[in-house]
Structures are given as structure tokens and as C-alpha cells.
Amino acid sequence: LLNRYQSDPNVQIVTGVCPHDCPDSCSWQVAVDRATGRALDIWGHPEHPVTAGALCTKVDRYLERTYHRDRLTTPLKRTGAKGEGRFTPVSWDEAIDGIAARLQETITRYGAESVLPYSYAGTMGLLQGEGMAQRFFNRMGASQLARTICSVAGGEGYAYTIGATEGMETEAFARAKLILIWGSNTLTSNMHLWPFVQQAKNDGARVVVIDPARTRTARAAGEWFPLRPGTDAALALAMMHVIIGEGLIDADYVERYTLGFDALAARVAEWTPERAASITGAPAEQIRELARAYATTRPAAIRVNYGLQRHAGGGMAARTVACLPALVGAWRDHGGGIQLSASGAFRHMDRTALHRRDLLTGEPRTLNMIRLGDALSLDPAAIARAHHHPRPVDAETRPEDAGPPVKALIVYNSNPAAVNPDQSAVLHGLRRDDLFTVVLEHFQTDTADYADYVLPATTQLEHWDIIKPYGHLHLALNRPAIAPVGQSLPNSEIFRRLAAAMGYAEPCFAQSDEEILRQLVESQTHPTFDGITWDALLDKGFMRLNLPQPYLPFAQGDFPTPSGKCEFYSERMAQDGYDPLPAYTPPAWQQAGAPSSDTNAPLVCISPPAHSFLNSSFVNVDRLRTREGQPLLRIHPADAAARAIADAATVRVWNERGEVRLVAALDDGLAPGTVLAPGVWWAKFSPDGRNVNQLTPQQQSDMGGGASFYDVRVQVEPVAPPAAPEGASPAAVATAMRGDD
Numbered sequence: 001l002l003n004r005y006q007s008d009p010n011v012q013i014v015t016g017v018c019p020h021d022c023p024d025s026c027s028w029q030v031a032v033d034r035a036t037g038r039a040l041d042i043w044g045h046p047e048h049p050v051t052a053g054a055l056c057t058k059v060d061r062y063l064e065r066t067y068h069r070d071r072l073t074t075p076l077k078r079t080g081a082k083g084e085g086r087f088t089p090v091s092w093d094e095a096i097d098g099i100a101a102r103l104q105e106t107i108t109r110y111g112a113e114s115v116l117p118y119s120y121a122g123t124m125g126l127l128q129g130e131g132m133a134q135r136f137f138n139r140m141g142a143s144q145l146a147r148t149i150c151s152v153a154g155g156e157g158y159a160y161t162i163g164a165t166e167g168m169e170t171e172a173f174a175r176a177k178l179i180l181i182w183g184s185n186t187l188t189s190n191m192h193l194w195p196f197v198q199q200a201k202n203d204g205a206r207v208v209v210i211d212p213a214r215t216r217t218a219r220a221a222g223e224w225f226p227l228r229p230g231t232d233a234a235l236a237l238a239m240m241h242v243i244i245g246e247g248l249i250d251a252d253y254v255e256r257y258t259l260g261f262d263a264l265a266a267r268v269a270e271w272t273p274e275r276a277a278s279i280t281g282a283p284a285e286q287i288r289e290l291a292r293a294y295a296t297t298r299p300a301a302i303r304v305n306y307g308l309q310r311h312a313g314g315g316m317a318a319r320t321v322a323c324l325p326a327l328v329g330a331w332r333d334h335g336g337g338i339q340l341s342a343s344g345a346f347r348h349m350d351r352t353a354l355h356r357r358d359l360l361t362g363e364p365r366t367l368n369m370i371r372l373g374d375a376l377s378l379d380p381a382a383i384a385r386a387h388h389h390p391r392p393v394d395a396e397t398r399p400e401d402a403g404p405p406v407k408a409l410i411v412y413n414s415n416p417a418a419v420n421p422d423q424s425a426v427l428h429g430l431r432r433d434d435l436f437t438v439v440l441e442h443f444q445t446d447t448a449d450y451a452d453y454v455l456p457a458t459t460q461l462e463h464w465d466i467i468k469p470y471g472h473l474h475l476a477l478n479r480p481a482i483a484p485v486g487q488s489l490p491n492s493e494i495f496r497r498l499a500a501a502m503g504y505a506e507p508c509f510a511q512s513d514e515e516i517l518r519q520l521v522e523s524q525t526h527p528t529f530d531g532i533t534w535d536a537l538l539d540k541g542f543m544r545l546n547l548p549q550p551y552l553p554f555a556q557g558d559f560p561t562p563s564g565k566c567e568f569y570s571e572r573m574a575q576d577g578y579d580p581l582p583a584y585t586p587p588a589w590q591q592a593g594a595p596s597s598d599t600n601a602p603l604v605c606i607s608p609p610a611h612s613f614l615n616s617s618f619v620n621v622d623r624l625r626t627r628e629g630q631p632l633l634r635i636h637p638a639d640a641a642a643r644a645i646a647d648a649a650t651v652r653v654w655n656e657r658g659e660v661r662l663v664a665a666l667d668d669g670l671a672p673g674t675v676l677a678p679g680v681w682w683a684k685f686s687p688d689g690r691n692v693n694q695l696t697p698q699q700q701s702d703m704g705g706g707a708s709f710y711d712v713r714v715q716v717e718p719v720a721p722p723a724a725p726e727g728a729s730p731a732a733v734a735t736a737m738r739g740d741d
């Protein structure tokens with residue numbers, strides 16, 4: 001491809017990087033027709049060591065998304081009722097002035113804390129993400145948002161043990177002889193890791209996938225180790241029981257580079273494989289075998305991901321699993337260790353000049369994004385619950401201290417009406433007539449339907465940015481390849497214009513996008529950024545952090561913990577109100593009894609990513625939605641039989657929070673009592689106008705105020721025979737729906 005375009009004088013090739021929330025952060029190249037300015041093609045950067053010339057199913061369709069018939073091209077003002085989705089086009093000036101006037105009035109009447117920014121990782125760009133936006137909201141003194149929806153519980157837990165969310169380098173997986181893929185559907189959510197896993201397999205490595213579902217990754221790995229959702233810490237504790245009990249530890253590594261071994265040994269003494277078996281559902285003999293294999297195979301690598309931390313005990317699970325490599329000395333080997341995220345390798349990045357926290361006067365409250373339903377309530381008790389209380393030692397907020405109701409909500413880079421837990425509470429809030437809602441978007445999403453103003457934003461093909469990845473070590477620059485579609489503007493420019501209209505005169509609100517990014521790069525002083533210059537990024541598109549190659553971060557200890565060691569015992573945890581030792585914190589569903597196949601017993605519902613979607617992004621790209629078929633519920637044949645549910649039948653799935661209709665896909669690749677609804681569908685593309693987040697709780701997990709999306713009890717019953725889309729035979733529909741994750 002590259003060659004064809006390279007030799008064509010009418011085509012310009014522009015280097016950029018995928019902005020989506022995914023560990024891979026692929027660098028890409030875009031072919032642009034010089035005459036028309038239109039993008040012709042997009043492909044993975046051939047020289048990037050992790051992208052290796054390939055894009056995923058979804059981003060291969062990035063031009064379809066960018067030039068989609070439904071792209072928002074002008075600012076819109078609501079004319080219908082909230083949620084109805086009726087709008088009329090207005091000019092940028094009218095929109096900006098209208099929004100600024102309403103914000104001023106709101107701040108005057110209720111205080112700046114009554115304004116809530118709401119954003120996540122629609123783009124991971126440092127500029128179009130929180131660059132200009134944070135400056136704007138800091139200057140305003142708006143409520144702060146704790147961005148907890150994805151990874152915070154696991155990140156905190158892991159960091160108690162290791163010191164930071166840092167670990168093995170992705171490329172090193174190729175050298176492992178045993179790989180445990182733990183709570184990750186790698187082929188779907190992190191596919192650029194797979195070639196390294198495949199290379200290890202080709203060289204004889206054993207690959208085991210620890211997951212309640214036999215995912216496409218488990219099938220490709222060849223070995224599936226099922227367990228009940230939220231029980232991973234019990235498995236890890238029993239593995240440590242076997243490893244210590246059978247003398248399989250690396251005594252030298254433990255002695256030099258770890259803290260609290262004796263206390264750990266005493267703790268895991270109670271964790272026999274039999275005890276773990278009764279919790280996880282995995283046979284004790286298999287637990288023993290896995291522990292022995294892990295301790296005696298070198299190099300041994302673990303890819304642990306966020307699936308295991310979306311539970312009441314998710315932080316503790318990640319903290320406990322993260323102890324394993326130090327116990328067996330796996331960190332010594334090139335190809336050994338554990339990886340949760342690479343973000344910690346970038347922890348020395350200085351973003352003070354970018355976010356300008358110094359503009360903030362006073363101390364506005366921080367609201368936890370997963371409690372948006374509560375935050376948008378008018379009830380002071382609910383608003384108090386939405387305050388961020390990440391640790392057990394953090395005092396609860398009293399209703400009288402909760403602060404004003406949220407009167408203005410500014411949403412960018414997120415689709416909370418679809419992705420947030422407790423959807424009916426969120427929608428109830430968004431429907432409030434006294435709430436002023438602004439949504440910056442590419443598309444008329446479920447959330448945009450509730451906006452007072454919808455503002456059209458540019459995509460990554462149309463703006464500048466820098467991406468700090470969380471799955472590898474290469475910082476990347478994005479150059480715009482095409483002019484903005486319609487009248488769309490970068491988030492940065494929208495906040496720049498809003499700042500001007502609000503009268504914010506600080507020079508930082510006048511900086512151009514390139515100036516901001518250049519300043520960000522040039523203001524880095526830590527040695528890990530040595531050699532990463534603005535010119536080099538412009539020239540090459542991506543640059544690896546200045547870290548040794550190969551990178552074995554903890555081969556000789558050097559853990560960024562308070563003790564400098566891997567902390568089996570953590571004093572910081574004790575101070576924060578946790579058990580200082582690795583432990584099992586049961587999932588909320590288990591506190592009400594183990595699941596069973598009895599007709600009336602609740603099932604545990606997990607809703608990990610669908611293969612063709614990226615959270616709720618791409619659901620409106622026809623080709624990708626067609627590939628997913630319909631919103632499904634994968635259910636074990638035994639659980640289905642007990643409820644008289646036939647394959648392809650429509651089922652009602654409900655609990656105390658809400659209900660949703662899904663199409664049953666019988667599937668024996670599930671831990672008993674577990675059902676799986678691939679996410680995250682737009683409610684408006686779902687038959688009953690709702691999605692699986694009707695069922696998920698605002699309940700926070702144990703650490704960081706994280707979400708517990710996969711800790712959900714549901715009831716399931718059939719409602720109707722299979723519904724065949726027009727023109728398709730029922731048999732073809734059933735086959736297409738058979739849950740290819």
C-alpha cells in the first residue's frame with residue numbers, strides 16, 4: 001500500500017496515531033488526495049514495533065467513521081424534549097455565546113461547583129483529552145471529576161505491591177515459556193500483543209487464559225482456566241500456598257527484593273487449593289498444577305488486565321496477583337514478570353503546564369464519575385454519595401456538606417448515557433429540565449440526545465495531538481491529515497472559544513494547539529524523556545521512552561514502592577484502611593450465596609467488550625454493528641435449560657435496578673452460573689432502547705472508587721421466540737449470533 005501511494009505524486013502520506021482507549025495506541029499512516037484533501041486510505045505504521053503495519057477491525061474503518069453520513073457538522077440547539085433527539089442547527093457564535101451566558105448565570109446563582117465536567121477517554125490525546133479542558137474548568141473552579149470508570153481499582157492495587165503501574169515491556173512476551181493471560185481478552189482488546197504471544201507459542205510456550213468465559217483468546221491460546229467472576233485473589237492466594245509450601249520460591253530474590261515474606265507465608269498457609277476451589281469453581285488439582293508450572297517454568301509472564309478488577313474486591317485481586325512474579329523471581333528474566341499497564345513508565349511526565357492546576361483557586365469538591373446517577377440527583381444524600389471517597393479511611397460526606405446540585409454538565413469524550421452504570425439513574429438525571437447539558441461529540445449519541453447544545457468535534461484525522469500509550473513505551477504525535485469535516489472544531493478550540501466568551505484572559509487560553517504540544521514536549525526534564533524532542537516527533541511520529549533495551553524494570557529490585565521492594569506487606573495499605581497483606585475480598589454477588597443452575601437462582605452477569613466495538617464507539621458504523629448482530633446474552637446450556645430458554649430466544653434480564661431484553665446465545669464456554677453480555681451497545685440501537693448498563697451498579701469497588709461493572713446478579717427469563725431480521729433465515733441468524741465474542 002505504502003509503495004503504491006509513495007510513488008503517486010498526487011498523494012500525501014501523513015503520520016498519526018490512533019486516539020482510542022486501548023493499550024495498543026497504534027501509529028498509522030493516512031493517504032490524502034492532494035487535490036481534494038480527502039483521505040483515501042489508512043493503515044498501520046509499518047515501522048512501529050508494536051503496530052507492525054496492522055490496524056484492528058475497528059480502526060481499519062476509521063475513514064468510514066470519519067466520513068460517516070451521521071457526522072455532526074454544525075452546532076445544534078435542542079428543540080424537542082430531553083432525550084427525544086430533536087435539534088436545530090445554530091452558528092458557532094450563537095452556541096458559544098448561549099453556553100457562556102448560561103454558565104455565567106449558573107455560577108452566579110449556584111456557585112462554580114454546580115458545573116460538572118464529564119469526560120473520559122473517547123480520545124486519549126493529551127491535548128484533545130484534558131489539555132485545554134482542564135485549564136478551562138480549573139479557571140472556573142468547577143467540580144472536579146474523579147475518572148474512575150475503567151482501571152483505577154486494579155491500578156491502585158497493583159501499585160501497592162509494585163509501586164507504580166509499570167511492568168514487563170510488551171515485546172518481551174515473545175520470549176516467555178509460560179504466559180498467563182489473566183482477565184484479558186487479548187485478541188479483542190489488545191490485539192497487538194498477540195503476535196508476541198504467538199511467537200512465544202511458536203517457540204514452545206504454554207499459554208493459559210484465566211477467565212470466566214472461553215473467549216476467542218482462550219480458544220487461540222488452547223488452554224482455558226475458567227473461574228467464577230471476582231474470585232481471582234483466591235486463586236492467586238492458593239497458588240502462593242502451593243509455591244511456598246512446596247519450596248518453589250526464588251529465595252534469593254525474595255530475600256533481597258521483597259518485603260514481608262514471613263507474613264505472606266503465614267497468610268497463605270490458610271489458602272489451600274481446596275479452599276480456593278470452593279470459591280473459584282476450579283478443581284484443586286488444576287490449581288496445584290498451575291502453581292507448579294508457574295513456579296518452575298522460565299521465563300514466566302503474566303498479562304493481567306482490567307476484567308478481574310471490576311468487582312467489589314478488584315483492587316485487592318490485582319494487588320494479590322501482582323505478588324506472584326517476585327515470589328518466583330520471574331522479574332529476573334527477559335520475558336518474565338507481569339504487565340497490567342505501561343502507564344507507570346510515563347509517570348515522570350510533567351503535565352503542570354498543560355493542565356494549569358495553579359489556575360484553581362479554592363478547593364472544589366470531587367465527584368466520582370461512576371456515581372453520575374447520584375451526582376445528577378437533587379437529593380443531598382445522593383449528591384453526598386457521589387463525592388469521591390476512594391479509601392476506607394476517607395470520611396463519608398454528610399448530606400449537609402454535599403454542595404449544590406449539579407446545574408450544568410459539560411460532556412466531552414464520553415457517552416455516559418450508554419457506558420455508565422445504573423443507566424436509569426443517569427437518564428433520570430439527564431432528563432431534568434433544570435439541568436443545562438452541553439455535549440461535544442462526533443455523533444448524535446445516546447448522551448447527545450439529552451443535550452441543550454451539541455457541539456461538533458473533530459476526529460483524530462482532523463487535529464493535532466500527542467498520545468501517551470498504556471500498552472507500550474512509544475510516545476506518538478498525531479498530525480492532522482485532513483481539514484475539519486463540516487464546521488467541526490477540535491475540543492481544544494471549543495474550550496478556547498468558551499474561555500474567551502467567559503472572559504478568561506490568561507495567555508494560556510490563547511495558545512495554539514501546536515504551541516501547547518511543543519511546550520509539553522520541551523518542558524520534560526526527566527531522563528526517561530531524553531532524546532524525545534518536538535522535531536524528532538514531527539519527523540518520525542513516535543519515539544520510545546529513554547529506557548534500557550531490553551527493559552527489565554525489576555530484575556534487581558528497584559521497585560518504586562516506599563521500601564524500594566516488592567511489598568508483600570504494605571504499610572501504606574494499612575494506613576489507607578486496608579488489610580496490609582494479600583487477601584481475598586469476595587465479590588458483592590457472592591455475599592448473597594453462590595450461583596447455581598436452579599431456575600430461580602440469580603446468575604452473575606459480566607459485560608466485557610464486544611470484538612467490533614470500542615466501548616460504545618463504532619456501534620454506529622454499519623459494517624461493525626452488522627458484524628456484532630444484536631445485543632446478546634451468552635448463557636450456559638444448563639442455565640438456559642433450567643429456565644426453558646432456547647438458543648436465539650429473546651430473554652428478559654433484570655434485577656433491582658432495571659431490565660434489558662437481549663438475545664440468548666447458548667454457549668458452554670462459561671463458568672457455571674455466569675452469563676455474558678458483550679458491550680457496550682448504544683441504547684438506541686437496541687431493540688428495547690436500553691443496554692446492559694440498566695443492570696450494573698454505582699457501587700464502587702474496594703480501591704480508587706473504581707467501577708464494579710462485572711459484579712452483578714441478574715435474573716433471566718424467556719420472553720419471545722427468535723426474532724429474525726428481515727430477509728435472514730432463522731438458522732442463519734442463530735449462527736451469526738452464536739457469540740464469537
Ligand SMILES: Nc1nc2c(c(=O)[nH]1)N[C@H]1C(S)=C(S)[C@@H](COP(=O)(O)OP(=O)(O)OC[C@H]3O[C@@H](n4cnc5c(=O)[nH]c(N)nc54)[C@H](O)[C@@H]3O)O[C@H]1N2
Nearest residue numbers: 022183184185188189229230306307308608609613614615
Ligand atoms: N475491541 C475492543 N478493544 C478494547 C475495548 C473495547 O471495548 N473493544 N476497550 C478498551 C478499554 S476501555 C480497556 S480498559 C481495555 C481493557 O479492556 P478490558 O475491559 O480489560 O477488556 P478485556 O480484555 O475484554 O478483558 C476483560 C476479560 O476479563 C474477563 N473477566 C470478567 N470478569 C473477570 C474476573 O473476575 N476474573 C477474570 N480472570 N476475568 C474476568 C472477561 O470475560 C473478559 O474476557 O481494552 C481496550 N480495548
Ligand SMILES: Nc1nc2c(c(=O)[nH]1)N[C@H]1C(S)=C(S)[C@@H](COP(=O)(O)OP(=O)(O)OC[C@H]3O[C@@H](n4cnc5c(=O)[nH]c(N)nc54)[C@H](O)[C@@H]3O)O[C@H]1N2
Nearest residue numbers: 120121122123150413414415419440441457607615616617
Ligand atoms: N457494561 C459495561 N460498561 C462499561 C464497560 C464494560 O466493560 N461493561 N467498560 C467501561 C470502560 S473500561 C470504559 S473505559 C468506559 C468508556 O466509556 P467512554 O469513555 O464514554 O467511551 P466511549 O463509549 O467510547 O465514548 C467516547 C465518546 O467520545 C467521543 N469522542 C471521541 N473522540 C472525541 C473527540 O476528539 N472529541 C469529542 N468531543 N468527542 C470524542 C466518541 O464519539 C464517543 O461517543 O465504559 C465503561 N462502561
Ligand SMILES: [Mo]
Nearest residue numbers: 021149150151
Ligand atoms: Mo476502559
